[in-house]
Amino acid sequence: MYGFSQCAHKPLKKFVPGIEIMQITGCQALMKCLKEQNVDCIFGYPGGAIIDIYDELLRTPEITHVLVRHEQAAVHAADAYARVKGDVGVALATSGPGATNTVTGIASAYLDSIPIVVFTGQVPTSLIGNDAFQEVDIVGITRPCTKHNYLVKDVKDLVPTIREAFHIARTGRPGPVLIDLPKDVMASKLTFPEPEPVQMRTYRPTCEPHPGQIDKACKEIMKASRPVLYVGGGIIASKASGELTELARKLNIPVTMTLMGLGGFPGSDSLSMGMLGMHGTYSANMAVAHCDMLIAVGSRFDDRVTGKIAAFAPHAKIIHIDIDPSSISKNVKVHVPIVADCKKALADMNRWFDSSPDVNLKAVHAKHDPWLAQIKEWKTAHPLSYVEETDIIKPQFVVQKLHELTGGDAIICTEVGQNQMWAAQFYQFDKPNQWMTSGGLGVMGYGFPASIGAQMAAPDKVVIDIAGDGSIQMNIQELATARQYKCPVKIAILNNHYLGMVRQWQELFYDKQYSGTILDVAPDFVLLAQAYGAVGLRATKPSEVEPVIKEALATKNTVIMDFLISREEGVYPMVPAGKATTEMLLV
Amino acid sequence: MRHTLSVLLQNKPGVLSRVTGLFSGRGFNIESLTVAPTIEKEVSCLTLVTSGDESIIEQITKQLHKLIDVIKVTDMSEHEYVDREMALIRVKAEASTRAEVLRVIDIFRGKVVDVSPKSYVVEVTGSQTKIKAIIDILRPIGIQEIVRTGAVAMTRAVK
Numbered sequence: 226m227y228g229f230s231q232c233a234h235k236p237l238k239k240f241v242p243g244i245e246i247m248q249i250t251g252c253q254a255l256m257k258c259l260k261e262q263n264v265d266c267i268f269g270y271p272g273g274a275i276i277d278i279y280d281e282l283l284r285t286p287e288i289t290h291v292l293v294r295h296e297q298a299a300v301h302a303a304d305a306y307a308r309v310k311g312d313v314g315v316a317l318a319t320s321g322p323g324a325t326n327t328v329t330g331i332a333s334a335y336l337d338s339i340p341i342v343v344f345t346g347q348v349p350t351s352l353i354g355n356d357a358f359q360e361v362d363i364v365g366i367t368r369p370c371t372k373h374n375y376l377v378k379d380v381k382d383l384v385p386t387i388r389e390a391f392h393i394a395r396t397g398r399p400g401p402v403l404i405d406l407p408k409d410v411m412a413s414k415l416t417f418p419e420p421e422p423v424q425m426r427t428y429r430p431t432c433e434p435h436p437g438q439i440d441k442a443c444k445e446i447m448k449a450s451r452p453v454l455y456v457g458g459g460i461i462a463s464k465a466s467g468e469l470t471e472l473a474r475k476l477n478i479p480v481t482m483t484l485m486g487l488g489g490f491p492g493s494d495s496l497s498m499g500m501l502g503m504h505g506t507y508s509a510n511m512a513v514a515h516c517d518m519l520i521a522v523g524s525r526f527d528d529r530v531t532g533k534i535a536a537f538a539p540h541a542k543i544i545h546i547d548i549d550p551s552s553i554s555k556n557v558k559v560h561v562p563i564v565a566d567c568k569k570a571l572a573d574m575n576r577w578f579d580s581s582p583d584v585n586l587k588a589v590h591a592k593h594d595p596w597l598a599q600i601k602e603w604k605t606a607h608p609l610s611y612v613e614e615t616d617i618i619k620p621q622f623v624v625q626k627l628h629e630l631t632g633g634d635a636i637i638c639t640e641v642g643q644n645q646m647w648a649a650q651f652y653q654f655d656k657p658n659q660w661m662t663s664g665g666l667g668v669m670g671y672g673f674p675a676s677i678g679a680q681m682a683a684p685d686k687v688v689i690d691i692a693g694d695g696s697i698q699m700n701i702q703e704l705a706t707a708r709q710y711k712c713p714v715k716i717a718i719l720n721n722h723y724l725g726m727v728r729q730w731q732e733l734f735y736d737k738q739y740s741g742t743i744l745d746v747a748p749d750f751v752l753l754a755q756a757y758g759a760v761g762l763r764a765t766k767p768s769e770v771e772p773v774i775k776e777a778l779a780t781k782n783t784v785i786m787d788f789l790i791s792r793e794e795g796v797y798p799m800v801p802a803g804k805a806t807t808e809m810l811l812v
Numbered sequence: 813m814r815h816t817l818s819v820l821l822q823n824k825p826g827v828l829s830r831v832t833g834l835f836s837g838r839g840f841n842i843e844s845l846t847v848a849p850t851i852e853k854e855v856s857c858l859t860l861v862t863s864g865d866e867s868i869i870e871q872i873t874k875q876l877h878k879l880i881d882v883i884k885v886t887d888m889s890e891h892e893y894v895d896r897e898m899a900l901i902r903v904k905a906e907a908s909t910r911a912e913v914l915r916v917i918d919i920f921r922g923k924v925v926d927v928s929p930k931s932y933v934v935e936v937t938g939s940q941t942k943i944k945a946i947i948d949i950l951r952p953i954g955i956q957e958i959v960r961t962g963a964v965a966m967t968r969a970v971k
C-alpha cells in the first residue's frame with residue numbers, strides 16, 4: 226500500500242555512471258515541480274491530509290507560503306497573483322472542508338479564465354470511497370468548474386500530472402486546474418523524471434489565426450464606416466494591449482471594453498468609450514447599437530454586456546476573435562470567426578493593413594471621422610456623472626480621488642456590487658493587469674484576498690481593495706494574513722449600510738421593499754482594523770476624503786478606510802436586465 | 813433534429829461523467845448513450861444521440877472538443893453512416909399467440925433467446941425505426957418488459 230514499503234525490495238538509489246539517481250518522496254517531487262514551474266509564492270492552509278506537504282515546505286525556502294485564514298481566500302489570492310504576474314497562481318488546501326472551501330474561488334477563476342493550479346489533500350487511496358474522515362470527492366465536485374482536474378492514484382503519475390496541469394492552466398483559454406493528492410501517494414517514493422515538454426494527444430489549442438480568415442476580416446473592416454472594437458478579458462490574458470492599441474489608432478476605430486477587459490486599452494485615449502453593458506457608458510452602448518461593424522476580441526457576448534440579444538449590434542457585421550471556439554457563435558451569430566490567440570490575430574491584422582497596397586490609412590481615418598464625431602456627441606451629451614454634494618460623500622467622488630491621489634497607477638481590486646461598478650466606471654485604467662475583479666461569478670469577498678495576492682506579486686505597488694460594507698465581511702479574517710505578511714493593502718469601504726446593488730434593484734423594480742438588504746448592524750470598521758493591528762480611518766464628509774486617502778497612502782501598514790457614503794446612491798447608467806442596451810436609465 | 817455523435821475519448825477514470833456532466837450542466841439533452849472500448853486500449857468510443865437545432869449541435873460539438881480527454885467528435889449526420897440498436901423484449905407467448913409471435917420475429921429477423929411456458933425473450937437489432945416497428949406490432953399481443961441499448965454508429969466506407 227505504501228510506496229516506500231514496496232521500495233524496500235528495490236535499491237533506493239540507481240547508479241548510472243557519474244550520476245546518482247535519487248528516490249524522493251511525492252512531497253519532495255511536488256516542491257521540485259513547483260520550482261520547475263517558476264512558482265515562488267503559494268497560498269494555503271494546512272490539515273491532516275497535507276501535513277507532509279507542509280513539512281516539506283519548511284525545507285523549501287525558495288517558495289514563500291502565505292498562510293491565509295480561509296481556503297477560499299487562498300484561491301482568490303492565487304487568482305490575483307496570477308493576474309498580476311501574468312503566470313500561473315498556486316493554492317493549497319487540505320482534504321474535505323479545506324477542499325470544499327476552495328470551490329467558490331475555483332469557480333470564479335474558471336469564469337474569468339484565470340490560470341491557477343489548486344492542490345488539495347485527499348485521504349489515503351486505501352480509504353477513498355469509504356466516507357473516511359474528511360473525505361470528499363473534490364474531483365467530482367469541481368469537474369464543472371475547472372478546466373481539468375486530476376486525482377493522482379499512483380506516485381509515478383505525480384510529476385507528469387503536475388506538468389500537464391500547469392500546461393493546461395496557462396495555455397489556450399487559461400483556467401483553473403485542480404490536483405487531488407492522496408496522503409499515501411505523497412509519502413511514496415519515486416525517481417524524479419527529467420523535465421520534458423508536455424505533449425498531449427488530445428489537447429492542442431489553436432493559437433495561430435487562419436490567414437484566410439484574417440484576410441476576410443480585414444477586407445470587411447475596410448468596407449465599414451461605423452466600426453467598433455469590443456474587447457474583453459482575452460486581451461489581458463493574451464497580453465495583446467499593444468497590438469490592440471496599434472490597430473485602433475492605425476484605423477481610427479473607437480474601443481469599448483467589458484468589465485474584464487478594462488485596462489486592455491488606455492481609458493484616457495480619446496478612442497476609448499469605456500465599459501459597455503449593463504452599467505456601461507452611454508456612448509459605448511449607443512455606439513454598439515449603431516455600428517455597422519463589431520470587432521469582438523477576447524470577449525464572449527455575456528448577457529451583462531448584450532442585454533436583449535436581438536437588439537445587440539443589430540446593424541453590424543460581426544468579426545469575433547477568440548481562442549475558445551465554443552465562445553464563437555454561442556450567443557450571437559458571427560460573420561467572420563477567427564479562432565486564435567488574440568495577440569497573434571491582432572498582430573496579423575496590423576501587418577495586413579500595413580502591407581496591403583490597397584489600404585490608404587488617411588482615407589480610412591477620414592471615413593471614420595463622422596462616426597467618431599457622433600460618438601463624441603454621445604459622450605458629451607451623457608458622460609459618466611453623478612450629482613455632487615457638499616455635505617455627503619459620493620462614492621464616485623471617492624473613486625475619482627483614489628485615482629487622482631494614486632496617479633492612476635494603483636492595482637485596484639474590488640468586491641462585488643455597486644462598489645465594483647463605481648470602481649469600474651470612475652477609476653480610469655490605462656494599463657492591463659492593474660484591475661482585479663470577479664467578473665463572471667461576481668464573488669463578494671473576492672477583492673480583499675485578491676489584494677493580498679496582488680501585493681505579494683507586486684510588493685512595490687499601491688494595492689487598493691474598493692469594497693462594500695457587505696462584501697468586506699465575507700473575507701474580513703484576511704486582515705490577519707495581510708498583517709502577517711506585511712501587505713500594506715488599502716481597503717476603501719464605500720459604506721452605505723446596505724447590500725447596495727440588490728437594494729438598487731429593489732428600489733427600481735420591487736417598489737422599494739428592502740427585503741434582506743439592510744445592514745444596520747455592522748462592526749465599527751475602524752475598531753475592527755485596530756483589533757487586527759491594522760490602521761482604521763473614517764471619512765464622514767467630503768472634505769475628509771482626501772486627507773483620509775493621503776494618510777492611508779502614507780501608512781506602511783494595512784489600512785481600512787471607512788467612507789460613509791450617501792446611502793441610496795445608485796449606479797448609472799443602467800440597462801435593466803433583459804432590456805436592449807439603448808434603454809438606459811441615466812443619472 | 814436528431815443527431816448521432818461519435819466521440820472518441822481517452823479511457824480515463826471519470827471521463828464519462830465529464831461528458832454527462834457537460835450535457836446536464838448546459839441543458840443539452842441525451843436521448844441515448846453507449847460507450848465501450850475500441851481496438852486501441854486507451855481509447856473508448858461513445859455514441860450519443862441528441863437533438864437540437866444547428867446552433868445547439870454546434871455548441872455541443874465544440875464543448876465536447878473542449879474536454880481535455882476528448883480526442884475526436886464526429887457528427888454522423890454529416891456523413892453516410894449505419895447505426896444499430898438492440899432490444900430485448902419479453903413478450904407474452906401462450907399457446908394461442910406463439911405462432912404469430914414467431915412469425916413477427918421472423919419478419920424482423922429477430923431471435924428468441926429465452927423461452928418459458930408463458931413468454932419469449934426476443935432479441936432484435938436494427939435502426940431505431942425498425943425497433944419501434946416491432947415493438948408496435950408486438951404490443952397488442954402483450955409486451956411484458958423491454959430493455960434497449962442506445963445506438964452505435966459507424967460511417968460507411970467512401971465508395
Ligand SMILES: Cc1ncc(C[n+]2csc(CCOP(=O)(O)OP(=O)(O)O)c2C)c(N)n1
Pocket residue numbers: 640641642643644645667668669670692693694695696697719721723724725726727
Ligand atoms: C457571495 C455572494 N453572495 C451574494 C451575492 C449577491 N450580491 C450581489 S451584490 C450584493 C450586495 C453587495 O453589498 P456590498 O458589498 O455592501 O456592496 P454595495 O453594492 O453596497 O456597494 C449581493 C448580496 C454575491 N454577488 N456574492
Ligand SMILES: [Mg+2]
Pocket residue numbers: 693694695719720721722723724725
Ligand atoms: Mg454596501
